[in-house]
Amino acid sequence: MRASQFFISTTKEAPSEAELVSHKLMLRAGLIKRLGSGLYTWMPLGLRVLRRVEAVVREEMNRAGAIELLMPAVQPAELWEESGRWAVFGPQMLKIKDRHQRDFCFGPTHEEVITDVARREIKSYRQLPVNFYQIQMKFRDEIRPRFGVMRAREFLMKDAYSFHASRESLVDTYNTMYDAYGRVFTRLGLKFRAVAADTGAIGGSGSHEFHVLADSGEDLLAYCPDSDYAANVELAEALAPTGARPAPAEPMREVDTPKQTTCEDVAALLGIPLARTVKLVAYVAGEHMAVALVRGDHEVNEVKLGKLPSMADLRLASEAEIREAFACPPGFLGPVGLDRTKIRVIADRSVAAMADFVCGANKPKFHLAGVNFGRDLPEPDVVADIRNVVPGDPSPDGKGTLALCRGIEVGHVFQLGNKYSQAMNATYLDEAGKSQTMEMGCYGIGVSRIVAAAIEQNHDERGIIWPQAMAPFLLVIVAIGYGKSDMVKTAADSLYADLTATGFDVLLDDRDERPGVMFADAELIGIPHRVTLGERGLKEGVVEYQPRRAHAGQSGEAQKIALADATAFLTGVMEG
């Protein structure tokens, strides 16, 4: 591609709306343009990157035995009513009406449609297992779109759905997909981690998320450096403390805490470790109030809490509800003296093992110290793991301690089981001629999100540094004075022709720009390899090669190459 015939629109400054590096760089490099909140045009350069990611995903899906199809983006409401998700999915789903006032949605996911395909097409166990996938634009009306294409409302996703005659077959395909995902992210040159995950609204049992590791990631991951344990903190188990609860040693007493409304403040005032305090968080589940007790240095995990019996639809209690139930403002709440017929007390395992702790007194400006279960208040109604793990917690697999890192979720694999097949009556005849419900799995990859995630992981102060597999162009030929110097033009055209003939995606920068502009653009756009041709070098018969980033066998510095050797050298470099 010649730059003069392509469309490059770079800027020095990023629009102020961009927060994340990847978002800024994507806008500055002219990969995307914003149309509305969470809606982006993929400009020619950006589209090339998107297509590269797509190609790798497609190749690995095909290799793993998945079969590509393409389902409608717009789906009739009836299907969603069958699965029961029309109401459940909520405002996240963009609902639309056609001219006959019939309800449709712009597909946020395709379990319903694919299950409909399966139930119509699959009659016999002989047709199973089968794994369909598509790469398609989805729309989810996100509560808060942000970070450009990282959390856009319209986004490109690869979604695969497998159907099985047995649980074993499902697990088998699940493992195949898990491995394929690893290959996809490895080929894309990303540092990633697969973690055990919560299944969320989609439902099902076994589930793993694939995360690109980045400090800007929205997810917190727990992993064990000494083993292969890794899980989203939503799921990561905080083991119960070992050893029995100590016997009470202190009397319960009130302490003045005129301004101390947080555990941190109270601990500081009393000069005790934060881990000696207990914090109370009030929730409403259904009609009833429930309070979660965690240590002052811990945080409540609402995913875990929501899995406890009759806690499914929990929400934080409002301040008004708290004042009514406790006759006390937030900041001084505690578990002592509560009416247990109205308020359930759910304690984290670590709290249940505490003695002589400090907590709110349910009385403005006072806390209690030396509090003990069994003596000062009844034992908790429920003791469970309801907190987020923290660094240093023992690993649930018993092999060392946990560390935390942040990640960007770019892939998710689920064993769905028969949730959709049952609701939508997707059955087949088994060997005995008996009707059976299919087992299902589903497997997603956020294709457009990967582009942003890759930039988060691969950039410097000058711009993007594309991993080779997703670069819009592998090499840029910077031809200085292309329009002025026949020597440069001839050499550049010839090199470009040779390299293009070998099948590489090469950008020839033949624009009438100053060298600085061309260098700066090449670096901002992130093209992995650059060769510079100018009269100065050509007179000595040399060109200059410089990688965008130092990598194996190459330094980051420029090196002079004889023009005669350039094609062979550059070919070698691009083949990696």
Next chain:
RNA sequence: CGGGGUGUAGCGCAGUCUGGUAGCGCGCCUGCUUUGGGAGCAGGAUGUCGGAGGUUCGAAUCCUCUCACCCCGACCA
């Protein structure tokens, strides 16, 4: 939805408090010079000041309403 903020040229911003008819940088156009790291000089174009209504002799500026976008919290690839 709750809390905070911003809308002025293609982009980044000043001007708003204290009303007087819009400016800076980048970009864009023309010419000359320049040509290995985002050029210099000279000239030029561009705004319904987010929208509607009001106050006023006069509104980017004050008032009311509205829309859009962004940031912080609850969802997800």
